[in-house]
Amino acid sequence: MTDALMIARIDNDHRRFRDIVRGRIRENLRKYVSRGDMVARKGKDSVTIPMPQIDIPRFIYGDNEDGEGGVGQGEGEVGDKVGGDPQEGSGSGKAGEDAGDKEVEVEVSLEELAEILGEELGLPRIEPRGDKNLETVRDKYTGLRTTGPESLRSFKATFQRALKRQIASGTYDSGKPMIVPVREDRRYRSWSEQPKPESSAVIIYMMDVSGSMGDEQKEIVRIESFWIDTWLRSQYKGIESRYIIHDATAREVDRDTFFSTRESGGTMISSAYRLCSDLIEEQYDAENWNIYAFHFSDGDNWSVDDTSTCLKIMRETLFPQVNQFGYGQVESPYGSGQFVKDLRSAFGDEEKLVCSEVKAKDDIMDSIREFLKGGR
Amino acid sequence: MPPVSWSTTPELAELQEEIQGYASGYGLDFFTTIFEVIDYRQICEIAAYGGFPVRYPHWRFGMEYDRLIKSYSYGLSKIYELVINTDPCYAYLLDGNRWVDQKLVMAHVYGHCDFFKNNSYFSHTNRKMIDGMANHAVRVRRHMDRVGVNRVEEFIDVCASLDNLIDPWCKYRESLPSQAPGAEGEGGGDDADEELAKLRSGKNYLESYINPPEFLESQRKKNEDEAARMKRIPPHPERDILAFLLTHAPLEPWEVDVLSIIREEAYYFLPQMQTKIMNEGWATYWHSKIMTAKALKDDEIVDYADVASGVTSMGPTQLNPYKIGVELYRDIEDRWNKGQFGPEWERCARLDEKESWDKQLGLGRDRIFEVRKLYNDVNFIDEFFTEDFCRRQKFFMFAKNRRSGDLQIASREFAQIKQKMLHQLTNAGQPFIFAVDANYMNRGELLLAHRHEGVDLKLNYARETLKNVEKVWRRPVSILTVIDDKPKRIRYDGREIGMSDETAAADYVL
Numbered sequence: 001m002t003d004a005l006m007i008a009r010i011d012n013d014h015r016r017f018r019d020i021v022r023g024r025i026r027e028n029l030r031k032y033v034s035r036g037d038m039v040a041r042k043g044k045d046s047v048t049i050p051m052p053q054i055d056i057p058r059f060i061y062g063d064n065e066d067g068e069g070g071v072g073q074g075e076g077e078v079g080d081k082v083g084g085d086p087q088e089g090s091g092s093g094k095a096g097e098d099a100g101d102k103e104v105e106v107e108v109s110l111e112e113l114a115e116i117l118g119e120e121l122g123l124p125r126i127e128p129r130g131d132k133n134l135e136t137v138r139d140k141y142t143g144l145r146t147t148g149p150e151s152l153r154s155f156k157a158t159f160q161r162a163l164k165r166q167i168a169s170g171t172y173d174s175g176k177p178m179i180v181p182v183r184e185d186r187r188y189r190s191w192s193e194q195p196k197p198e199s200s201a202v203i204i205y206m207m208d209v210s211g212s213m214g215d216e217q218k219e220i221v222r223i224e225s226f227w228i229d230t231w232l233r234s235q236y237k238g239i240e241s242r243y244i245i246h247d248a249t250a251r252e253v254d255r256d257t258f259f260s261t262r263e264s265g266g267t268m269i270s271s272a273y274r275l276c277s278d279l280i281e282e283q284y285d286a287e288n289w290n291i292y293a294f295h296f297s298d299g300d301n302w303s304v305d306d307t308s309t310c311l312k313i314m315r316e317t318l319f320p321q322v323n324q325f326g327y328g329q330v331e332s333p334y335g336s337g338q339f340v341k342d343l344r345s346a347f348g349d350e351e352k353l354v355c356s357e358v359k360a361k362d363d364i365m366d367s368i369r370e371f372l373k374g375g376r
Numbered sequence: 377m378p379p380v381s382w383s384t385t386p387e388l389a390e391l392q393e394e395i396q397g398y399a400s401g402y403g404l405d406f407f408t409t410i411f412e413v414i415d416y417r418q419i420c421e422i423a424a425y426g427g428f429p430v431r432y433p434h435w436r437f438g439m440e441y442d443r444l445i446k447s448y449s450y451g452l453s454k455i456y457e458l459v460i461n462t463d464p465c466y467a468y469l470l471d472g473n474r475w476v477d478q479k480l481v482m483a484h485v486y487g488h489c490d491f492f493k494n495n496s497y498f499s500h501t502n503r504k505m506i507d508g509m510a511n512h513a514v515r516v517r518r519h520m521d522r523v524g525v526n527r528v529e530e531f532i533d534v535c536a537s538l539d540n541l542i543d544p545w546c547k548y549r550e551s552l553p554s555q556a557p558g559a560e561g562e563g564g565g566d567d568a569d570e571e572l573a574k575l576r577s578g579k580n581y582l583e584s585y586i587n588p589p590e591f592l593e594s595q596r597k598k599n600e601d602e603a604a605r606m607k608r609i610p611p612h613p614e615r616d617i618l619a620f621l622l623t624h625a626p627l628e629p630w631e632v633d634v635l636s637i638i639r640e641e642a643y644y645f646l647p648q649m650q651t652k653i654m655n656e657g658w659a660t661y662w663h664s665k666i667m668t669a670k671a672l673k674d675d676e677i678v679d680y681a682d683v684a685s686g687v688t689s690m691g692p693t694q695l696n697p698y699k700i701g702v703e704l705y706r707d708i709e710d711r712w713n714k715g716q717f718g719p720e721w722e723r724c725a726r727l728d729e730k731e732s733w734d735k736q737l738g739l740g741r742d743r744i745f746e747v748r749k750l751y752n753d754v755n756f757i758d759e760f761f762t763e764d765f766c767r768r769q770k771f772f773m774f775a776k777n778r779r780s781g782d783l784q785i786a787s788r789e790f791a792q793i794k795q796k797m798l799h800q801l802t803n804a805g806q807p808f809i810f811a812v813d814a815n816y817m818n819r820g821e822l823l824l825a826h827r828h829e830g831v832d833l834k835l836n837y838a839r840e841t842l843k844n845v846e847k848v849w850r851r852p853v854s855i856l857t858v859i860d861d862k863p864k865r866i867r868y869d870g871r872e873i874g875m876s877d878e879t880a881a882a883d884y885v886l
Binding site: 072 | 420421424425430433434435436437438439441442446529533536537538539540541674675677678679681682690691692693694695699700769770771772773774775776782783784785786787788793796797800805806807809826831832833834835836837838839840841844855
């Protein structure tokens with residue numbers, strides 16, 4: 001048999017499996033999108049999706065009283081905690097296999113997920129503007145050196161060094177191969193700096209955290225921005241995210257704070273728009289950057305005056321700079337929901353502005369389509 | 377000694393010759409072994425196919441491949457060695473491995489090859505299984521061409537779900553004389569008397585003493601029951617449910633072929649499940665022996681120690697078959713060298729005497745070769761996992777703390793630990809399921825029964841599996857089991873699944 005044939009064979013089975021996974025995800029996409037659990041399962045480049053149906057069921061033992069647990073080896077008294085996740089135990093021995101009630105979890109890369117989302121929502125691909133060749137410097141472990149922090153000590157290299165020294169100095173006895181490293185034998189992992197192409201797109205998320213935005217509203221914002229993020233990331237090589245929260249004043253925060261902060265007090269949306277526009281002005285040159293701004297609020301602004309300030313900032317500084325400005329209005333029992341009306345009457349069919357109203361989690365999917373269908 | 381066979385590079389061929397020489401020198405006895413050097417994708421592919429270059433098309437191999445490739449690229453695990461039970465024995469070396477790794481793998485492989493060839497549980501396996509698997513692939517593809525990929529794939533899904541419903545003793549049973557009805561009454565004389573186990577008295581007045589009427593009556597009843605049972609299908613509870621379905625289920629010819637392929641492959645892989653600890657332990661014993669005593673060069677010792685300790689490392693909550701296997705063989709060797717066995721040793725209650733017990737018998741090496749021939753994991757552990765060994769190796773039993781959800785050391789009692797281990801190994805960790813009645817309730821329904829041994833079936837899986845049984849049987853199917861100490865019957869009629877209490881004591885002796 002030739003290599004080419006061999007590869008083709010498993011690739012067919014592999015493709016078939018991925019197709020099944022994709023099919024399952026597509027069937028349940030609306031459910032996944034509206035529930036927050038996908039967000040919680042996010043790893044660095046992928047999400048894990050529990051998929052019980054894809055396993056092959058058999059008559060096997062469950063885990064009632066006796067079934068749970070197993071036999072292990074090591075120190076410790078009765079009652080001591082033993083390390084390790086029982087579900088990981090199935091790795092090497094069959095003994096561990098009945099330990100955990102393990103659902104099959106399928107890992108899907110964010111890219112693939114974005115692709116499925118794109119196909120399902122019929123999203124067009126984005127034509128990026130500007131071509132940036134900016135580079136950042138990243139550290140990468142490459143070799144060894146003689147000094148370094150103990151946490152980076154390479155045990156194997158250290159022992160090899162010691163062996164070499166002992167053989168050279170004639171203190172090594174192959175009948176009794178004992179190797180004792182000394183200070184000079186120690187070797188540490190070292191790194192070198194490597195250039196990496198930098199991101200060329202930025203998403204600026206803004207959220208109203210005034211008293212009227214409750215946990216449920218924030219959850220919607222969280223889920224929606226996860227999906228927007230996932231999609232935009234699939235369209236650009238690198239992407240930056242910035243987060244702004246505001247009530248009567250605005251400030252930039254990190255991602256965790258963005259989703260967890262709840263403040264009380266009034267709402268002046270203009271504060272956020274002003275900060276956003278400053279941010280763009282200072283750091284993101286519209287010539288080279290693809291800029292996305294999303295603002296989520298319950299639509300309750302402090303005053304008519306402030307709203308007109310907002311409109312002014314949008315018209316004069318934001319719209320000329322951004323690829324798209326998205327405004328998502330989350331329905332809350334306390335908000336008047338006036339702001340979206342103001343925007344619509346002021347800008348009508350301004351193509352850079354996309355407004356979307358989200359009443360409940362089930363609307364998230366449609367809202368995402370709304371935001372992203374322009375392909376800008 | 378079999379000739380050294382083709383290898384991909386002259387250097388590796390030379391190395392193979394060297395290692396094979398050591399292996400033969402120690403008395404290992406193996407099929408001709410062929411090494412092939414492949415890259416990581418290929419090794420994952422072959423591993424996903426259960427060690428074979430060609431299998432029938434199915435997505436679950438793709439799923440396994442996906443898992444292997446990912447866990448490799450995340451650095452979670454790496455396949456070092458892959459060898460299959462065939463004659464000649466094929467083994468794979470990973471391209472780009474260090475020289476010392478290739479050495480170690482070769483030494484390890486010769487241990488496996490010896491085990492495949494000599495362990496009695498492998499004696500029934502088809503040693504030409506590479507061809508067998510390739511033939512299966514051709515047959516399945518042909519069915520796919522004829523009736524459609526999806527139909528065949530769906531049926532494979534169904535069959536794969538049942539592939540643990542086989543009888544480990546089936547191969548041995550077939551070689552016994554058939555016990556079909558009517559086989560016994562041949563010796564002439566009075567058939568009726570003989571069937572009742574009536575003794576010849578010769579004297580009329582002794583008749584009622586020698587053949588008491590109550591006894592005759594109970595014999596008659598027993599025979600009637602037996603006769604009634606013989607009319608039932610199956611006459612005795614049947615563990616080889618796959619064979620049972622092949623014979624009795626209304627399958628189309630292509631379905632019969634697919635199901636019989638799944639069954640044949642399940643039997644082929646069975647001994648590997650039954651001897652995981654013994655087989656890995658044996659290979660580990662030999663790579664360790666060959667490497668440390670013969671093959672290792674000084675400059676390789678650190679790399680070797682690194683890999684070898686990884687292979688036998690044991691996490692607190694997982695049994696590493698390599699580790700426990702190799703330690704047991706070493707313990708057996710040591711005990712038989714010193715004569716630490718037999719009634720005298722068992723009776724000795726003095727610790728100091730036991731510790732210095734050495735009769736200089738030197739039987740260790742012979743004994744471990746014998747053990748590798750005759751035992752499987754269950755009786756290996758049952759016989760050689762001693763209290764001393766358990767204590768020395770610091771085994772414990774762990775369980776989940778209901779309140780905190782943490783895993784805790786639950787016991788260091790030898791009896792409990794051994795019990796737990798044996799339970800996990802018995803029937804290769806699978807529950808005992810029997811087909812007991814093909815005409816249940818006189819309606820052509822299939823009744824299965826689970827012999828409950830303290831652990832319930834995983835319910836959601838049991839329901840789904842039952843649905844798959846129905847897809848083969850094409851009439852309603854039920855399974856008798858025990859859930860939370862109550863006898864239950866789960867039934868699937870093709871539309872919905874139902875569960876009821878099973879009040880009538882089952883008259884099926886499992």
